[in-house]
Amino acid sequence: MAVRVGLGRFNYKISPGLYAIGNPDDKSEVLVTANYKLTIDQLRKELFEESFWVLVIDTNGVNVWCAAGKGTFSTEEVIYQVKKNKIEDLVSHRRLILPQLAAPGVVIQEIRKYTGFQPSYGPVRAADIKDFKKNGYNATEKMRRVIFNIEDRLWVSLLEFAITLKYLPIIYMYFVLQSMLEKRLLTLPEILLASFISTIPYFITIVIGTVVFAALLPYLPFRALSLKAAVLGFAWVVLIIIKGNSFLYSNLISIIGHSLLMISIISYLGLNFTGSTTYTSFSGVQKETLATVPILALSSVLGCLLLIVNLFVN
Amino acid sequence: MAIAYIKNVAQIKLDREKCIGCRMCLNVCPHTVFEMQEGKAKFKNKDACIECGACDRNCPVEAIEVKSGVG
Numbered sequence: 280m281a282v283r284v285g286l287g288r289f290n291y292k293i294s295p296g297l298y299a300i301g302n303p304d305d306k307s308e309v310l311v312t313a314n315y316k317l318t319i320d321q322l323r324k325e326l327f328e329e330s331f332w333v334l335v336i337d338t339n340g341v342n343v344w345c346a347a348g349k350g351t352f353s354t355e356e357v358i359y360q361v362k363k364n365k366i367e368d369l370v371s372h373r374r375l376i377l378p379q380l381a382a383p384g385v386v387i388q389e390i391r392k393y394t395g396f397q398p399s400y401g402p403v404r405a406a407d408i409k410d411f412k413k414n415g416y417n418a419t420e421k422m423r424r425v426i427f428n429i430e431d432r433l434w435v436s437l438l439e440f441a442i443t444l445k446y447l448p449i450i451y452m453y454f455v456l457q458s459m460l461e462k463r464l465l466t467l468p469e470i471l472l473a474s475f476i477s478t479i480p481y482f483i484t485i486v487i488g489t490v491v492f493a494a495l496l497p498y499l500p501f502r503a504l505s506l507k508a509a510v511l512g513f514a515w516v517v518l519i520i521i522k523g524n525s526f527l528y529s530n531l532i533s534i535i536g537h538s539l540l541m542i543s544i545i546s547y548l549g550l551n552f553t554g555s556t557t558y559t560s561f562s563g564v565q566k567e568t569l570a571t572v573p574i575l576a577l578s579s580v581l582g583c584l585l586l587i588v589n590l591f592v593n
Numbered sequence: 594m595a596i597a598y599i600k601n602v603a604q605i606k607l608d609r610e611k612c613i614g615c616r617m618c619l620n621v622c623p624h625t626v627f628e629m630q631e632g633k634a635k636f637k638n639k640d641a642c643i644e645c646g647a648c649d650r651n652c653p654v655e656a657i658e659v660k661s662g663v664g
Contacts, residue, residue, distance in 0.1 A: 308627065321629065333606065348645065349662075382621035382647030400620050425623035427596065497596045556596075558624065560644045563599040 291316045292340025295365040301330030305371040308400070310408070311357060312378060313338040313346050329412075332369065336360045347384030354389045361394045376401045376416070379423055382511065427557045429494060435555040436493030443485045443548065450481045460590055480519060484541045487515050490546030498553075504559070505531040505571040508549020512542035532592065536585030543579035546571065603642035603662035605649075609633050611656035618648035618657060 292314045300323060309332040312318055322333060336356045338346035348351035361367075361375070375398040377385060402411045402422035411418055454474035471490040492499075492508050499507035516538040550571060553564045605626070611636065612633040619627050619634065628637035634656075646661030 323636055332638060349646075362634075379621060380623065382651055383645040386650050388651075403623060420625060423620065423623065424625055486605060502599045538613060556643070558643060560603050560646060561596050562602040562604050566599060566602055 280445065293319060293335065293478075295335050295360060296333055296335040297366075297369070298333040299331075300333055301327050301328070303330040303332045307332055307370065308374060308376055308412075309334055309366060309370060310376050311336060311381070311398075313341060313352055313381075315340050315342045315346075315569075318342050321405045322408075325408060327574045328410065332366075334360055334364060334366065334375075337421070343378045344380040344383075345437050347381045350384060352381050352384040354385045357385055357390055357398075358393045361390075363397060367395065373397050374399070374416075379418065380425070393428075425557045431557070432493040432496055433490065436489045439493075439548065439552065439555065440485060440489040443489060447478065447482060447485070451475065451478045454478055457590055480537075481541070481544075484515065484544050485548070487511055487546040489552075492545070492549055492552065500562050503567045503571070504553050504556075505546045505550035505567055505575070508552075509542060509546040509551075512545035515545065517539055530589070530592075532585050533589045536582045536589055539578045539582030540586070543582060547575055547579075550575070597640065598643075600640050603639060603644055605639065605642045605644065606658040607634060607636060608656045609635065611654050613654050613656075615653060617651050617653065618643075621647040621651050623647070 293316050295314050298319075307330050310322070311334045311456045312322060314337055316334045319333070319335065336352065337360075338351040338356075340348070341351060343352055345478050357377070366375075367373075370469040370564065373396050375390070375394075377387070377398050377400055379400045380403055382400060385398075387400075390396065390398045396526075399416065401408060401416075402418045403425055404422070407418070407422040411422060454477040455470060457475055457477075459554055488508060488511075492511055494552040495511070496507065499510055501510070519541075520534065520538070550568065553567065602649040607627075614629065615633070616629065619625075619629065624638070624641040624643060626636060626638055626642045627633070627634045627648070631641040642659075644659050644661045646659045648657045649661065651664070
């Protein structure tokens with residue numbers, strides 16, 4: 280749980296090498312995987328009553344898919360670990376099961392050439408390995424497809440949420456400054472409390488831009504993620520305006536300023552989520568980014584300027 | 594529920610002349626972009642391609658070309 284929200288995320292690796300699940304012998308299958316601890320925990324959880332050899336390669340503690348995309352789950356590393364751990368002396372067969380999602384990084388013909396092993400691709404999810412085995416080591420179409428269900432989406436959005444929260448103190452400082460300039464509130468505790476209350480809508484803005492956005496992703500209109508998020512942003516701003524002065528944004532300048540800023544934040548977080556999904560292409564993200572970043576930059580700068588002006592008109 | 598991303602942007606090319614019908618692209622694709630037709634691979638859903646490059650790398654006859662990004 281802590282790792283999922285980003286605590287110690289980059290130091291969650293285990294030592295590469297050969298591991299055993301159950302009591303494998305020379306006829307047991309050899310599974311190859313990355314040295315990200317969550318990945319290996321998942322394998323152990325799914326296969327605890329089976330017997331397998333697990334060859335953990337060094338991907339610097341990064342999961343299979345990302346490591347394959349970035350070149351650490353590579354043909355060379357697989358060959359190196361197969362040789363180093365003397366897999367040819369360990370088992371009497373010559374089969375090697377690679378995770379399907381390693382495919383962007385490895386060429387199985389090359390592994391065959393240099394190790395003598397005949398590698399094949401397993402399913403995407405560790406949970407399907409048992410069925411994959413029952414199915415004669417053939418992955419069905421369903422086992423090969425990457426999904427992005429609500430559970431997956433919420434987990435990755437929690438990380439985005441935790442990362443984005445770091446910026447909240449900036450908003451808080453703005454409200455403290457505003458309260459001080461207004462000179463209506465006298466005591467420091469009053470200023471700090473009022474500013475805290477004023478910051479809450481921004482906290483909700485971040486929740487909407489990350490967790491709510493991730494939950495509603497398939498149900499929002501448009502295809503571009505920044506547009507999907509902007510829809511949520513508009514809805515949130517309209518809600519604030521209808522609810523009126525309960526959020527302490529009194530005059531027109533501040534309402535427009537905050538609205539522009541909040542919509543920009545939510546839309547930006549949506550655009551940012553393209554890096555967390557399992558279904559966005561580089562070309563698509565490039566197109567979307569080039570189209571929306573100028574608009575987002577303009578609206579957020581305008582929003583900030585209005586808020587700065589607002590500091591001095593009162 | 595399958596979510597669709599922006600249309601007509603994926604940069605992936607398939608040369609059916611070169612294809613030998615080994616099904617490797619079907620095996621490695623995480624989004625079922627390919628299907629078999631008359632013993633050769635063909636696009637089933639090109640817009641679902643995320644340009645991961647798995648098919649490109651593992652095609653034994655270099656029939657597929659993907660402009661893949663990082664990640």
